[in-house]
Each structure stands twice: as C-alpha cells, then as structure tokens.
Amino acid sequence: MEHVFRAYDIRGVFNEELDAAFSVKAGLALATYLGGKGTVATGRDVRESSRIVEQALIAGLCSAGCDVVSVGMLPIPAFNFHLWRGKYKAGAIVTASHNPPPYTGIRFRRPDGTGFSRENSEVKEVYVKGEFIKRKWNELGSFHSMNTDVVLASYRDFLLENVSFERPLKVVLDPGCGAASSVAPELFRRAGMKVHTINAQPDGTFPGRDPYPREGTLDELQRLTVAVGADMGVAYDGDADRAVFVDDKGRILRPETAGVILVGDAFSRRRGKVVANVSCSMIVKEKVEELGGEVVWERVGDVFITEAIKKHGAVFGIEASGHYYPSFLIPFDDGIYASLLMAEIISREKRPLSRIVDDLPSYPIVEKTVDCPDDKKFRVVDGVREELERAGYAINTIDGVRVDLDDGWFIVRASNTQPLIRVTAEAKTDEKLKSLLSLALEALERNIRRR
Structure with a gap:
C-alpha cells in the first residue's frame, strides 16, 4: 500500500488501496517521525470512510506516544487555521479533496497550517521500514475531542474581521x-x-x-x-x-x-x-x-x-x-x-x-486528461521530455514538461493525486491552439505506447 504516498499527501480508494490497518501504521509512522511526543491535531472531511480512517490514525498516534486533539469534521482551511493559531507539533486531516467518493486520504500539516513536502517522503520511509515507536500501556498518548463549533466560530470570526x-x-x-x-x-x-x-x-x-x-x-x-x-x-x-x-x-x-x-x-x-x-x-x-x-x-x-x-x-x-x-x-x-x-x-x-x-484579456485554452497508471505516468512524461528535446524545443521542467513559444505554450504533467496525465495548451489564436494541442497529445500517446 505504500504507493498511496504521493508528492504531498496520502490518497487511495478506501479498503482497496488505503484501509484502517494502513491508517494505524500511518499514525505510528507520523508519531515515530515526530519522536513519539508532542500534540497532533486531527480532523476529517465528510466522506463515508473518513471517521474510520481518522480513528485508526489516532490509534497509531497515541500508541506511539503523541497526544491527539480531534477537531471533528470541517473544511481544510479551517483546520489549517486552527493549527496556525494553536500550539501543535503537527496536524493530520483525513481528506481526499476533489477525488471521487470512494477515495480517502491523509494530509500531514506543519504547525503553521501548510502541508508536509519533503517530510511526507520521510514519513513514508518510516512507514516502509516499519520500525515504529510503541509505548508501554501506561505511557500512551492522550486523546481529547474539541468542540467543532468552537473551532469553526474562531475561523469565521477571523475571516469576517x-x-x-x-x-x-x-x-x-x-x-x-x-x-x-x-x-x-x-x-x-x-x-x-x-x-x-x-x-x-x-x-x-x-x-x-x-x-x-x-x-x-x-x-x-x-x-x-x-x-x-x-x-x-x-x-x-x-x-x-x-x-x-x-x-x-x-x-x-x-x-x-x-x-x-x-x-x-x-x-x-x-x-x-x-x-x-x-x-x-x-x-x-x-x-x-x-x-x-x-x-x-x-x-x-x-x-x-x-x-x-x-x-x-x-x-x-x-x-x-x-x-x-x-x-x-x-x-x-x-x-x-x-x-x-x-x-x-x-x-x-x-x-x-x-x-x-x-475587461480582462482572454486566450483560447484547453485542458485534457489521459488515463495512465501511477507506476507508469512519470516515465511517460520523461519520455515526452526526451522526445521534445531531441526535436529542438526549449523545455521547462519545473513540473512535467512545458514548452513556451512566442504565441502560446503547452504542458504535459503527471497528476500528483490520480492515475492520469494532464495536458494543457493555450495560444493567442484558435489555429495555434489546435496545433500545440496536437503536438502535445501525439507525443504523449507515442510514449504511452512505448512504455
């Protein structure tokens, strides 16, 4: 199940890719990464599986010695705000964001409410090694629930101010x-x-x-x-x-x-x-x-x-x-x-x-998605990059493969959260847009077949 660790979160279909047992281990991994001490806030979105995943995550966190405060079901910006204004060592919210209903996910947060980046990979390493801190029965972390209405009232008041x-x-x-x-x-x-x-x-x-x-x-x-x-x-x-x-x-x-x-x-x-x-x-x-x-x-x-x-x-x-x-x-x-x-x-x-x-400028732009397995999509994008470089295009590789021309651009990039590749193209004319999109999609399709 370690493949559900993505660039900046954990995400997968509940009970197929990510289940309660995984979530306990994820909690153990996060707590071990944190040294088995400190207070972690948890929360969840509205999904049917989210309460199960949160409870399993809490079990892992407390078993490894972290204290946990659950703030209930709330939007992730409100959860981030609570972290930012609180005194926590980290946060973990159960959410699959915009993914379809069968999905669930876990997003680890820093004390300022922003997300883990390199830390996500480090937690994954702990998870894969399986060498977790496990406290004795009388050294476990504490668990408390906080009134969600109180958390949301503070968030609402801040925004209205x-x-x-x-x-x-x-x-x-x-x-x-x-x-x-x-x-x-x-x-x-x-x-x-x-x-x-x-x-x-x-x-x-x-x-x-x-x-x-x-x-x-x-x-x-x-x-x-x-x-x-x-x-x-x-x-x-x-x-x-x-x-x-x-x-x-x-x-x-x-x-x-x-x-x-x-x-x-x-x-x-x-x-x-x-x-x-x-x-x-x-x-x-x-x-x-x-x-x-x-x-x-x-x-x-x-x-x-x-x-x-x-x-x-x-x-x-x-x-x-x-x-x-x-x-x-x-x-x-x-x-x-x-x-x-x-x-x-x-x-x-x-x-x-x-x-x-x-009154603002507007140019024709189109977005396409192409299904591609998680274990293949990044290799495919690398193949597109190699092909376009051989063809003499100047490539921007900040994220995926982007080609900029005088009158337009396109990008081919693997999704960080789903098994697909996204293609976006924009140009100053419809004719140029059609040409750029064809160039991008044809290169992508060739590399999907090759790999």
Missing part, C-alpha cells in the same frame, strides 16, 4: 455536499449577504454533484445564479481548499481570471510577488506585471506554492486548479476566504463581475 463590504450582495453557494456546507452559507449570511444554496447538506456520498467543481458539473449553479439575479455564484470542492466562481451571466470563470482579480485586491494592500503554478494562463504574467508585480513560477501543489511564497515573500498565490493563497494575511490556501474577498471586490465595484471579467 478581515473583510468589509460596501453593499450587500446576492450570492449562490454550492458546497457540493462537502465540508464547506457547514461553514460558507452561514459565513456569507453573517456578512449581510442574501444567500441561496444548493448541495449545502454535508453528505459523504456527494449526491448533488462530483466533489471536483468544473465545467459540466455546475449547470445548476450557473442556472440559479442567473435566475435569482445573483452577483456571483461559488462552488467549492470536497474540502473547500478550491473555489470556482460563476459571474452574474452564469459563466464559469477560469481560475486564473479570478486569480488576477484577487491579485489586484491584494496589491491594494501590499504590492509584490505572486507565485503561480506552471499550468497557469498567460494572463497571470501579463496582468501581474501590468499591476507592477512579479510572477514566480512553481510546480503544482499547495505545499510547493506555500514554500515558494515563504521563500520569496509573495503576497498572493494562484493555481490553475482553483486554489488561491491570500498570503498577505494567512500562510495557506483558502477557497472560502477567497470567495469572501471576491464578494468584497464586487461590493466596491460599480461594474458587475461579468464586466470585470470582460
């Missing part, structure tokens, strides 16, 4: 039956908004839509946003670290479009650097530089973005998957706070969100 609205808005929220269901609607109502909701009951089977909000899964949100005359709609993924925005015309915003709008607000507080992953649109660099900032490119994944933010003192971070990092205030990504910030911007503007969007 750091936004202000010039007028009330009408918003439609779609938590997707995920962890945001218990937080986002109440938060917007307390901010004085008129709130309409869909899929706002926590349900680990995700009956309303897929936990991954994207084009094709948000039709109801788009229709309702227009039907009620809302200023914006927002969809969250399963644990609310992602947010997807819908404008007043019912159009889904590309994450980079929403990102540069949020950057403008961040720069009104403090101008500086913006960290963006290498899958982001050309508009990020264009707009950030136009606003007097600088873009720092980084690989995909919250742990890598947050480390780059710290290294460069950046004021904001953007990922093309819908993660936003308001690092002028907090050190981690937060889909819920990002949606409040977007509402704050709209409340100040005399233009509707659709007009703000239309």
Whole structure:
C-alpha cells in the first residue's frame, strides 16, 4: 500500500488501496517521525470512510506516544487555521479533496497550517521500514475531542474581521455536499449577504454533484445564479481548499481570471510577488506585471506554492486548479476566504463581475486528461521530455514538461493525486491552439505506447 504516498499527501480508494490497518501504521509512522511526543491535531472531511480512517490514525498516534486533539469534521482551511493559531507539533486531516467518493486520504500539516513536502517522503520511509515507536500501556498518548463549533466560530470570526463590504450582495453557494456546507452559507449570511444554496447538506456520498467543481458539473449553479439575479455564484470542492466562481451571466470563470482579480485586491494592500503554478494562463504574467508585480513560477501543489511564497515573500498565490493563497494575511490556501474577498471586490465595484471579467484579456485554452497508471505516468512524461528535446524545443521542467513559444505554450504533467496525465495548451489564436494541442497529445500517446 505504500504507493498511496504521493508528492504531498496520502490518497487511495478506501479498503482497496488505503484501509484502517494502513491508517494505524500511518499514525505510528507520523508519531515515530515526530519522536513519539508532542500534540497532533486531527480532523476529517465528510466522506463515508473518513471517521474510520481518522480513528485508526489516532490509534497509531497515541500508541506511539503523541497526544491527539480531534477537531471533528470541517473544511481544510479551517483546520489549517486552527493549527496556525494553536500550539501543535503537527496536524493530520483525513481528506481526499476533489477525488471521487470512494477515495480517502491523509494530509500531514506543519504547525503553521501548510502541508508536509519533503517530510511526507520521510514519513513514508518510516512507514516502509516499519520500525515504529510503541509505548508501554501506561505511557500512551492522550486523546481529547474539541468542540467543532468552537473551532469553526474562531475561523469565521477571523475571516469576517478581515473583510468589509460596501453593499450587500446576492450570492449562490454550492458546497457540493462537502465540508464547506457547514461553514460558507452561514459565513456569507453573517456578512449581510442574501444567500441561496444548493448541495449545502454535508453528505459523504456527494449526491448533488462530483466533489471536483468544473465545467459540466455546475449547470445548476450557473442556472440559479442567473435566475435569482445573483452577483456571483461559488462552488467549492470536497474540502473547500478550491473555489470556482460563476459571474452574474452564469459563466464559469477560469481560475486564473479570478486569480488576477484577487491579485489586484491584494496589491491594494501590499504590492509584490505572486507565485503561480506552471499550468497557469498567460494572463497571470501579463496582468501581474501590468499591476507592477512579479510572477514566480512553481510546480503544482499547495505545499510547493506555500514554500515558494515563504521563500520569496509573495503576497498572493494562484493555481490553475482553483486554489488561491491570500498570503498577505494567512500562510495557506483558502477557497472560502477567497470567495469572501471576491464578494468584497464586487461590493466596491460599480461594474458587475461579468464586466470585470470582460475587461480582462482572454486566450483560447484547453485542458485534457489521459488515463495512465501511477507506476507508469512519470516515465511517460520523461519520455515526452526526451522526445521534445531531441526535436529542438526549449523545455521547462519545473513540473512535467512545458514548452513556451512566442504565441502560446503547452504542458504535459503527471497528476500528483490520480492515475492520469494532464495536458494543457493555450495560444493567442484558435489555429495555434489546435496545433500545440496536437503536438502535445501525439507525443504523449507515442510514449504511452512505448512504455
């Protein structure tokens, strides 16, 4: 089961790739890595398997001597906030984020709420060796449960203290039956908004839509946003670290479009650097530089973005998957706070969100996913790199294989969380986009066949 350790988390199908026995060993491994002492916070998302995985994880942690405080079911940004404001040695939240309902996962966190990166590999090494600290019966770690409502109240109060609205808005929220269901609607109502909701009951089977909000899964949100005359709609993924925005015309915003709008607000507080992953649109660099900032490119994944933010003192971070990092205030990504910030911007503007969007540049862009087994996908991407280098292309290998040309770019990269390879291409014309996409997909398909 060690293959479920990925670049920055643990993830797999429950009882097929990741079960309760694995979770006990994962808890033992984390506690052993921590020296068998200190207090670890745990939490979970809404999935049917999450309570089982969390309890098994706690058993491992306490068996190796760590004290544990469970804060219950909550969005990962609220869990991160609790860590950041608390006194913990580490955190571990059970979540599979945007993956389908059969999946589960464990994400280890640092005391500041950001995720393990190199530490994840080190915990894996402990897990594989199997040489765990195991305390005597009278030396076990303690276990306590904390009232989730208290944790969430502190998080809500903090966010509301750091936004202000010039007028009330009408918003439609779609938590997707995920962890945001218990937080986002109440938060917007307390901010004085008129709130309409869909899929706002926590349900680990995700009956309303897929936990991954994207084009094709948000039709109801788009229709309702227009039907009620809302200023914006927002969809969250399963644990609310992602947010997807819908404008007043019912159009889904590309994450980079929403990102540069949020950057403008961040720069009104403090101008500086913006960290963006290498899958982001050309508009990020264009707009950030136009606003007097600088873009720092980084690989995909919250742990890598947050480390780059710290290294460069950046004021904001953007990922093309819908993660936003308001690092002028907090050190981690937060889909819920990002949606409040977007509402704050709209409340100040005399233009509707659709007009703000239309005033920004936009280029044709397409994303494709190709299924590829976990044990093969990275070798395939390496093969694509070798082939394109032989063909004379200049390659950026920060994350996968990216080729930049004067009038467009494409990237081929293995997913860190699923058995697939993602291909993204963008160009200034539809004709060029078609050419770039064909080049990328043909190279990918050849290397899948070879390997």
